[in-house]
Amino acid sequence: MEMPRPNPGVMSDKARIIAGLRAILPDDAVISDPLETRAYECDGLAAYRCTPLAVVLPRSTDEVAGVMRLCHAMGVPVVPRGSGTSLAGGAMPTADCVVLGVGRMTAVLETDYANRLVRVQSGRTNLSVTGAVEADGWFYAPDPSSQLACAIAGNIAMNSGGAHCLKYGVTTNNLLGVTVVLMDGRVITLGGGHLDAPGLDLLGIICGSEGQLGVVTEATLRILPKPEGARPILLGFAANEVAGACVADIIKAGILPVAIEFMDRPCIRVCEEYAKAGYPDCEALLIVEVEGAPGEIDEQLSRIKAIAARHDPVEMRESQSAEEAGRIWLGRKSAFSAIGRVADYMCLDGTIPVNELPFVLRRIAELSDEYGLRVANVFHAGDGNMHPLIMFDANTPGDLEKCEALGAEILKLCVAVGGCLTGEHGVGIEKRDLMGVQFAAADMEAQMRVKDVFDPKWLLNPAKVFPLAVTASRRAG
């Protein structure tokens, strides 16, 4: 992975930069010992690593602003970091950067049930936002599988999704406001307890900007009352096409499950070996989950069963108890770790129009044969967000490169059928060089002009999202 050459001026200024940071922050909030900064050398995309110049762990918006003013004045790049679970390399450092981690900013600042919101510091983990309101019957809806670890800051930067976003939307649909520190240290607040912006929707552009427009220090989040209950049903089919058609029919019938998860045969097999969830041996499997009171759940499931029955399912398994529901989810929830046991894998994240599912799955199988690498598919079928898992062997020379080449082919396929490169993980460094597949030069230029406004010197997370060649002149300042 190509990264920009570290700025020699910044590298030689290291001592002064660190002294400056120490003058602003308490001692324990500045890390410069290379042995300790190593802990921040990568995020969830662990194949790529680089030790940063320094790491700072501020505790307040004021401290963040101080760091930003200093880095701005001294021309030091800043890479914001939440919990470092990005699968796209979004939080990967450069050698000349200060990593600004918000991991110590975890406070709940306000809980307001009458207005259905919480305000938190951005380093708080996704699951602990729900944790703060759960006892009173509320939850925060976006639920990335990494929710135990990932921070709201990273969720906002990536506009993260989750299994339940078919019904509740992704981060941007549940974000009411933010406090942001701009690269020059100015602090702005956008949104809050009210809805929508009076003028331009700057909150909407901050969300999903991958830490390139400002450092988010606080967030106001919409919370919802917990549903009365939820229950899954498992449906097995003889072909991917049939399962795909069943998904379309469920959606067309106006039923809105909270989740529709899809697994193909390669994935079912591996999961079965590992988790022994008792899944049927079939080509394609759907897990459909619905919510409500017991009667409402029955009403929805009976419609879903009637629709599924028209597609000759090889299996229809309902759950009569929490234990059975758990077994239905077991294989799906352990899919990633199951595959991790049998091989190294790379997780793709392209989205396609759901009606293209059968074609895309067929084409992925052909590509998989061509490249000689196995691909398992497990994904959010309701919204077309695919997660092809390409299995490879990191110890075989050339395998990683082959895997990346196959990954690129699959993502190009997603774009070709009317979809996109990434549905929830973000571009980061991983898909940076594929941006030209989805966007014309003018499209990227329009996006970069937004960065020009928020960060004219291109110091904030500058090596991400856009191909390096496209950003070169801007990064040169």
Added chain:
Amino acid sequence: MQAKDEAEIADIVRSAKGPLSIVGGGTRRAAASGEHLCTSGLTGISVYEPGALTLVVRAGTPVAEIEGVLAAERQRLAFEVPDMRGLMGRAGASTIGGVVAVNASGPRRIQAGACRDSLLGVRFVDGRGEVIKNGGRVMKNVTGYDLVKLMAGSQGTLGVLTEVSFRVQAIPEAEATLVVPVADAAAGVAVLSRALGSPYDVTGAAYDGRALVRIEGMAGSVTYRAQALQALIGGEIVTVAASAALWRAVRDVQPLQGVTGAIWRISVKPTDGPVVLATLGAVPHLLDWGGGLLWVALPDDRAAALALRDTVNRLGGHATRLRGIAGVPDVHPEAAPVAALTQALRHQFDPKGLFNPGQLATA
């Protein structure tokens, strides 16, 4: 000027010598100055996939036409497009591009999101005359920056929308509304908060002198939830056409149609709706969005406008004037650093200052 397609709009913009005022259906107040650039020639649905819940449509297409096509598949736009003609005293037919440009959203905003939340993709011509696309037609897409959100509500200041795509929603088979008598707006919003804090998936929460709470869904589920809500907040259950009529009235701000004075639309934290109202005395009003959206008619004078803006600034939120002229800007002025970012973005997208120059003016 009337353009027939995107390429023609790009030509017009590239050769423009002075300001352009972008006009869709002409149902709202257009920018004060500039030659009219009319998008109503860009019509037609490019893609409609009911099984994928997606719609791609050219920006000049009338909303009524879109709603008809969707209804034939028992689908709709989730955000409940308001019809402002009665309130604004204008004729014409809203175009979908105009709806996006003002991020127009009705009562279902609180549950299904605003227009911006249903919007999946845009194509537009920027101030350089270049065609830009962003987003797409899939429900999950985080590839690059979300210019889709930036365009929604930008009131034609960043570019001329030529094509927009949406996630659509199935029309539920049943709806019901609880009509709850209450003493005043504060009591009304307390009832709405209680309903919205229940697990019964409320899709409308308004106060028009009574508290109105709507639920939608499958028949059995609606019956169940209506009774559960009644046990919680009391009131009378209204269904079918009567329920729909109540929400059309809220959506289109019927209580304020035909009144004199300035019309204001105020977005605050839901429990602050009654607080703002209390500072205004006895004026025609309507509360939607659980209390967070306050419509009022006020005397069209500067002192009243400034006092309202002061109150809203103190509480957090914004107050937009839809009708009226007395010496304050229509759009709520933002804090200086945010206003500076807005101006800089406008300059980036429209360096020659062609588009709707008076729009979003805050000084």
